[in-house]
Amino acid sequence: xxxxxxxxxxxxxxxxxxxxxxxxxxxxxxxxxxxxxxxxxxxxxxxxxxxxxxxxxxxxxxxxxxxxxxxxxxxxxxxxxxxxxxxxxxxxxxxxxxxxxxxxxxxxxxxxxxxxxxxxxxxxxxxxxxxxxxxxxxxxxxxxxxxxxxxxxxxxxxxxxxxxxxxxxxxxxxxxxxxxxxxxxxxxxxxxxxxxxxxxxxxxxxxxxxxxxxxxxxxxxxxxxxxxxxxxxxxxxxxxxxxxxxxxxxxxxxxxxxxxxxxxxxxxxxxxxxxxxxxxxxxxxxxxxxxxxxxxxxxxxxxxxxxxxxxxxxxxxxxxxxxxxxxxxxxxxxxxxxxxxxxxxxxxxxxxxxxxxxxxxxxxxxxxxxxxxxxxxxxxxxxxxxxxxxxxxxxxxxxxxxxxxxxxxxxxxxxxxxxxxxxxxxxxxxxxxxxxxxxxxxxxxxx
Numbered sequence: 001x002x003x004x005x006x007x008x009x010x011x012x013x014x015x016x017x018x019x020x021x022x023x024x025x026x027x028x029x030x031x032x033x034x035x036x037x038x039x040x041x042x043x044x045x046x047x048x049x050x051x052x053x054x055x056x057x058x059x060x061x062x063x064x065x066x067x068x069x070x071x072x073x074x075x076x077x078x079x080x081x082x083x084x085x086x087x088x089x090x091x092x093x094x095x096x097x098x099x100x101x102x103x104x105x106x107x108x109x110x111x112x113x114x115x116x117x118x119x120x121x122x123x124x125x126x127x128x129x130x131x132x133x134x135x136x137x138x139x140x141x142x143x144x145x146x147x148x149x150x151x152x153x154x155x156x157x158x159x160x161x162x163x164x165x166x167x168x169x170x171x172x173x174x175x176x177x178x179x180x181x182x183x184x185x186x187x188x189x190x191x192x193x194x195x196x197x198x199x200x201x202x203x204x205x206x207x208x209x210x211x212x213x214x215x216x217x218x219x220x221x222x223x224x225x226x227x228x229x230x231x232x233x234x235x236x237x238x239x240x241x242x243x244x245x246x247x248x249x250x251x252x253x254x255x256x257x258x259x260x261x262x263x264x265x266x267x268x269x270x271x272x273x274x275x276x277x278x279x280x281x282x283x284x285x286x287x288x289x290x291x292x293x294x295x296x297x298x299x300x301x302x303x304x305x306x307x308x309x310x311x312x313x314x315x316x317x318x319x320x321x322x323x324x325x326x327x328x329x330x331x332x333x334x335x336x337x338x339x340x341x342x343x344x345x346x347x348x349x350x351x352x353x354x355x356x357x358x359x360x361x362x363x364x365x366x367x368x369x370x371x372x373x374x375x376x377x378x379x380x381x382x383x384x385x386x387x388x389x390x391x392x393x394x395x396x397x398x399x400x401x402x403x404x405x406x407x408x409x410x411x412x413x414x415x416x417x418x419x420x421x422x423x424x425x426x427x428x429x430x431x432x433x434x435x436x437x438x439x440x441x442x443x444x445x446x447x
Contacts, residue, residue: 003089004046006031010096011135016149016206018213021081021096022070023136026173028084035171036062043083050086057083065115065167071141072109073098095213096138104224104261104282111263113141117166118155120148121186124176134176139209144265147195149206154195160187201268204278211279224285225267226259231289232274239274239292246270315354318344322355322362330372334365377414381422384412394423395430 008028011019029039040057047055061069061076068074078099085093094100098113105112118140127134139145140155147154158165159178166185170177176184221227232240247266262270271278280288321344325334337359341348352359385391385408398404405420412419 003087005084005087007088010093011133012137012213013092013095014213016137016139016210016213018138018209019096020071020136020138020141021077021093022141022169023175024093024096025070025080025084026169026175027133027135029173036169036173037171039173040080043080043087046087047083055079055083063168068109069115069168071113073102073105073113074107074109095215098138098141098212100212100216101208101219101282103222104219105267106261106263108263111143111265113264114143115167116157117169118145118157119166119175119185120151120153121156121189121192122151122153123148124186125189134174136175138213139206142205142209142264144199144201144268145205146199147202149198149202152195154193156185156187159183159185160191200272201265201278204268204271205264207277207279208282216283219282221285223259223261224282225262225270228274228281228285228289231286232292235289235292243270243274243292246273314344314346318346318351319355319358322351322358326362326365328369330365330369331376333369333373334362336366337362374418377412377418378422380412381408381414381419384408385422385426391426395427 005028008024008031010024011017013019025039026036029036032039034042037059040059040062044055044057047057057079058076061080063069070077070080077097081093081097081099085091098105117136119136120140123137124134139149145155159181161183162178162181164178164180166179168179169175170179170182176186178185229240229244232243246269247262267278267281271281274288274292276288276292280291318341321340325340328334335343337351338348341351344351385394390411394404394408398407401420401423402416404423405416408414408419408423409416
C-alpha cells in the first residue's frame with residue numbers, strides 16, 4: 001500500500017548527524033505546505049479512519065517545553081512517531097528519537113532532554129552552502145550537550161535577531177526560522193563562541209546517538225543501570241559504593257527499595273565513576289561490571305571484597321608524567337600531586353603509596369619552585385615601590401591598604417597577599433626614615 005504523505009527521508013540517518021524527529025516533522029509539514037498543527041490534525045483523522053476508532057494526537061505536545069515536547073520520549077511522542085511511520089509506510093523514524101532507550105531512562109525528562117531548541121549556526125551555514133535542507137540534529141536535543149562536536153562552537157539557544165528562546169518549531173515547520181520574528185536563526189560568524197573542552201559525557205552521547213541511528217541499542221534488561229549496580233555489588237564492591245554514591249535516590253525510594261531509573265545526566269556521571277561507557281551498560285550491564293575500574297577477569301573467581309588494582313602501565317604512565325614535570329626549571333611552578341593524579345586517572349594516595357621516593361623528590365622540587373617564584377614576585381613588588389611615583393600611587397593615593405595592594409598586584413602580576421606585605425614593609429621603612437630624620441634635627445649640634 002502506498003503512503004498518504006509525500007516521501008521525505010530523514011537527514012543524516014545512520015550517523016551522529018541524524019535528524020531529530022521534531023525537525024523532520026516540521027520539514028514534513030513544510031513539504032505539504034501546511035502548518036505543523038494542520039499536519040497533526042490530518043494524521044489524527046487519517047489514523048482514526050484506518051483503525052476504526054478515534055485517535056487524537058495531542059497538539060499541545062508541539063508547543064510544550066521542560067523536556068516534554070517533540071524532543072522527548074514519552075507516550076505522546078511515540079503516538080506521533082507511530083502515526084507518521086504508518087502514513088509514510090516506513091519503520092525507521094524511531095531512530096530519530098530517544099524512544100529506543102526509553103525503558104532505561106527516567107520518565108522525568110528535564111535532565112535528559114532540553115526544554116527548548118539548541119542549534120549550531122555553523123552546521124546551518126554548511127547545510128545552506130551545500131544546498132541541503134537545514135535541520136536539527138538529535139544530538140542537540142540532549143541536555144548534556146553544550147557544543148557542536150564537529151565545529152567545537154557553543155550551541156545557540158536564542159534568536160540572534162529578537163533574543164527569543166526557541167521553545168518549539170516555527171509554525172511553517174522551517175527549522176531555520178524563529179517562531180516569534182520569522183527571521184533566520186543564523187547570526188554573525190564573529191559571534192561564534194569557541195569551546196575547546198568537551199562537556200562531561202560528550203563522547204558517550206555521540207556514541208549512543210550513532211548506535212540509535214543505526215537501529216540500536218538492544219536493551220536486554222528493563223532497568224540496565226540497576227542490573228549494573230547489582231553486578232558491581234557482587235563483583236567489585238569498592239567501585240559499587242562509589243557508583244551508588246553518585247546522584248543518590250531520595251530516602252523514600254530507598255526505603256521502598258524502588259528501582260529508580262536514572263536520567264541521562266545521572267547515567268553519564270555513574271558511568272564516568274565506574275570507568276565504562278553508557279552504551280556498554282545499556283547493552284550488557286553485567287559485562288560492563290566486569291570491566292569497571294579497569295578490571296578484566298573471571299567474575300566468579302574474584303571475591304566480593306576485592307580491591308581495585310591498577311595495571312603496571314598506569315604506574316609507568318604516572319612515573320613518566322612526574323619525570324616530565326621534574327624536568328621543568330625551578331622558576332616554573334609544577335602542579336600539585338592531587339591535580340597530577342586527577343590528570344592521570346588515579347588517586348593521590350595511589351601515587352604516594354606506589355612511588356614514595358619520587359613523590360618526595362617531586363615535593364622538594366615543588367617547594368623550591370614555590371620559594372623561587374615567591375622571591376621573584378617580592379622582588380617585582382619592591383622594584384615598583386622603590387619608584388617614588390609608583391610608591392605614592394600605592395601608598396599615599398590609595399584609599400586603603402587593600403586597594404593599594406590590589407593595584408600593585410595587578411601591575412606586577414603577583415598575589416594580593418604578597419603585595420600587601422610589601423606595602424606594609426614600605427610604610428614601616430618610610431616611618432623609620434621619618435623618625436630618624438626628626439631625631440637628627442632635634443639633637444643639638446656639637447661644637
